[in-house]
Amino acid sequence: MKFIIVDNKTGRHRSFNANAFIFGVALAGLISIPAAAGYFAYRFGVGEAALTGEMVAKWREVLDEQRYAIETTRGDAEHTLAASALRIAQLQARIVRLDALGERLTEVGRLEEGEFDFSQPPAMGGPENPVGQAGYQPPAYIDLLDRLAHDIEDREQQLGVLETLLAKRKMDRDVFIAGRPVKKGWMSSRFGHRSDPISGNRAWHNGVDFAGKNGADVISVAAGVVVYADTRNGYGKMVEINHGGGYSTRYGHHKDLKVKSGDIVRKGEVIGLMGSSGRSTGPHVHFEVFKNGRVVDPSSYIHRASR
Secondary structure, rough: EEEEEEEEOOOOOEEEEOHHHHHHHHHHHHHHHHHHHHHHHHHHHHHHHHHHHHHHHHHHHHHHHHHHHHHHHHHHHHHHHHHHHHHHHHHHHHHHHHHHHHHHHHOOOOOOOOOOOOOOOOOOOOOOOOOOOOOOOOOOHHHHHHHHHHHHHHHHHHHHHHHHHHHHHHHHHHHHOOOOOOOOOOOOOOOOEOOOOOOOOEEOOOOOOEEOOOOOOOOOOEEEEEEEEEEEEEEEEEEEEEEEEEEEEEEEEEEEEOOOOOOOOOOEEEEEEEEEOOOOOOOEEEEEEEEEEEEEOHHHHHEEEOO
């Protein structure tokens, strides 16, 4: 194929020959340039935009995960704080109960006033000997609370046992027959043989008599259960109390009774008022003590000291 090129200014012309293959290559090159330009524009333009959007989405996903982790951690911290506050409140309540129990034991044990003051922290002191900080590892907060709870449980058990022992000792002391059946009065007749105050004949007296003011208090010499509170021949208005352990006591000639059958009385409690009911020559209380169903001399119980 022959090509002629003419110069418009000079009018000269030049010619050259080219085969069909070269011509096709040149034409294909001209056509492919726009396509290549479009491809690279997409590759480095639109593709970059797509990559940027993917990265934004990925970062948003990471941020969501971190936000969830923060919220979870905050929730765990609040839950732990609430649990710790509840645990501390429980321990404080138990300490209050221990203080009340300690005060009660102080009263039951008749300890000297001021020896134990549960409203104040225990007194401690001594010279300070610092311990090296390098080898010291403070215990975990929860472990410290658990140890405190364990210590409190130990003290609760110890105080509980002590309370039981003291209560039993107090109960034994209360049922221990000792003392006089009157707060005011004097012994007007003893236990044993005597001249009967009414007939004048020699007779046996099962108890002791305490004379006093009409209407004076008559008290129980020990704790127990009232098994009789009514009028009985010879005794007038009488009270009988069972103290357990085979012991019982009787109190006769009352003006008025302050208890009834089935009542539980404490040591020193008023059970009646002194009078002269029944076979009597004047205001007094007739006092008897029985051991295992047999009457015994009350004098040994009247004069012995309370436990």
